[in-house]
């Protein structure tokens with residue numbers, strides 16, 4: 001992988017990071033991550049995402065209580081909650097796909113900037129409670145939380161099926 005294109009290398013080397021050091025994350029870095037999220041493609045360029053940035057310790061504690069991934073949120077210096085904005089929505093499937101692209105852009109940027117993060121979905125079972133906690137406008141629906149910071153240990157090895165197992169037609 002050593003001489004690969006830097007974008008491809010970032011894609012392949014990114015791993016979910018669930019343990020963080022206490023090193024703070026600068027506002028500049030947070031803004032770079034958000035900017036990348038905003039540069040995702042979306043159907044009709046409708047940009048159906050909204051973000052909430054959570055750094056307050058008390059608020060993180062309350063958020064952490066809403067998922068089995070509690071310790072990850074407690075340990076992460078920053079969490080970004082990603083919402084689908086129904087006032088921008090035109091096709092649920094396409095809008096959710098665009099949100100996924102936005103989340104992946106942020107995860108890749110987190111990795112490219114030398115930090116680590118993880119996409120948290122288990123918390124969606126409590127999406128209404130998260131909405132209340134964050135005083136979310138009613139047109140927003142929680143899609144995921146990304147927890148991130150500086151990693152405090154080397155990443156685990158990635159594991160993927162050989163791609164040929166996933167290709168069912170080549171004609």
Ligand SMILES: Cc1cc2nc3c(=O)[nH]c(=O)nc-3n(C[C@H](O)[C@H](O)[C@H](O)COP(=O)(O)O)c2cc1C
Nearest residue numbers: 014015016017018069118119120121122123158159
């Ligand atoms: C939609 C989605 C939901 C996820 N939810 C969680 C979660 O709630 N908790 C967690 O620890 N990891 C969660 N993950 C991270 C996956 O476990 C991880 O991406 C997968 O095991 C592959 O590992 P890698 O990201 O290190 O390559 C989620 C990932 C996705 C895409």
